[in-house]
Amino acid sequence: MEKFEVHILGCGSALPTTRHFPTSQIVNIREKLFMIDCGEGAQLQIRRSRIGFSRLGHIFISHLHGDHCFGLIGLISTLSLLGRTATLHIHAHRDLEPLMRPWLDFFCRGISFDVEFHPFDSKQPATIYDDRSVTVTTIPLNHRIPCCGFLFEEKRTPDHLIREMIDFYRIPFHELNRIKNGEDYTTPEGIIVPHSRLTTPASPPRKYAYCSDTTYLPENTDLVRGADLLFHEATFAEDNAARAKETCHSTAKQAATFAQKAGVGQLLIGHFSARYEDESILLREAKEIFPNTLLAQENLKITL
């Protein structure tokens, strides 16, 4: 199966701790790297994880709180020192570009590549990235400032041809691509051989959903339905449910309830408040509702 991995670079929240870096993740889909959020130290964590910098093309910033974007300037600066030439695309709220430009002009003089900003609207779900193999769609979230999650969806890969059947019907080479992509075959005599007789189905396309930072938003369950993996913030345990509400964050229980309603395969919780030295309380509370839950941690890699 082709690669679809999520690497956690950081899963803490705004206050630094000795245990966590602020939020940042790398999604590797068929050796294309996408970054989600870029907290301070993200580039140090990429270096530690031995992920190659060069295959990173697109960065998605959920919202403009510092713990989700203060690592951008250092990362870009390093990519320039490394002589990158490919354009780097940053998808974020429109306020980011006017903040970043003066810093890029000053600190990255003579930068070796272009940085393109792609603003997105945080109110409506929209497909903001699309290539041969993957789409990225925004998931409107509810936080103190405009904020979106992201849904990474693999495109369906072609079905596998059954060599014996192709030979049996003497199907010409130029028909094969159409058949792989779902069509039936009509013989010169006009007989229709159904697609399903000629192929075995490709693996179902995989989905990764990222929801941080946000209050509990059950209206989003349809958007992420059936995701193989859901990352959902769980800043607080139930002991701080009031604080979660006040700061527009979620509790572990809310993250799990959301995962359950959305029928996802696995839940990964993160964005932990600095107050929990031992995060097992968060895991326990989530697992009571959604047993297939994992705690995020730095350098964790999950294969979908």
Added chain:
Amino acid sequence: MEKFEVHILGCGSALPTTRHFPTSQIVNIREKLFMIDCGEGAQLQIRRSRIGFSRLGHIFISHLHGDHCFGLIGLISTLSLLGRTATLHIHAHRDLEPLMRPWLDFFCRGISFDVEFHPFDSKQPATIYDDRSVTVTTIPLNHRIPCCGFLFEEKRTPDHLIREMIDFYRIPFHELNRIKNGEDYTTPEGIIVPHSRLTTPASPPRKYAYCSDTTYLPENTDLVRGADLLFHEATFAEDNAARAKETCHSTAKQAATFAQKAGVGQLLIGHFSARYEDESILLREAKEIFPNTLLAQENLKITL
């Protein structure tokens, strides 16, 4: 003896490695904390070193390359989340304030304290900080952009009174401060008792000099003469002497030659190029010229 410590938070250079954070140090003089440079991740390193954030009052930025200042915005943001109220003073090239202000306004809305920028001229040595116990003086350096090192000088502490002599001469209480600070005592009969008969000398004031980033600058030796500890950048070994010259950095040998000419007590080298996986070559080259040399490393604490 009162506290005078240097904590290394990071001693790498521009490219991140798995071994080093970019440049940042904390100088603790009698429980007042001063920061020198603030590379990305400095706040994470402060947290790891268990140094309290709150006693940090003044930050000195040598020059406006990202690996010396990208950590500022995250640090300030965290100090605000922690509810700091005391003014934070940043001493830096005048270009820093106009770069930082829009970020502070955007990312630190409702910040709980004032941030004051104090520009300094990087061409002339000048005392840019002065209190009861310490002065900080700039050391003009030669780098690709305006750059200064910093000399931290303890002020002379009062001498220690010899209790028996004070009693013997029945010296009144109100005279004691003057005597501690260097004056002789004149008895009611007009006899002069010399200061040296009444006191034992205080420990000599200590000095810490920080020189990074810079080419080898022998003309600076008088400025740092007799420092107890000198931090000098040693980005390269002799194998890259040409590259050092080209990029306005120093080799380990040059750092050691400078230390020797300046007659300092101890040399600490750092700002290592990412190319040296094993920095012992830098230490070896420096020690050949100045034996009392140490390699900087993260979380190293040196007491002067």
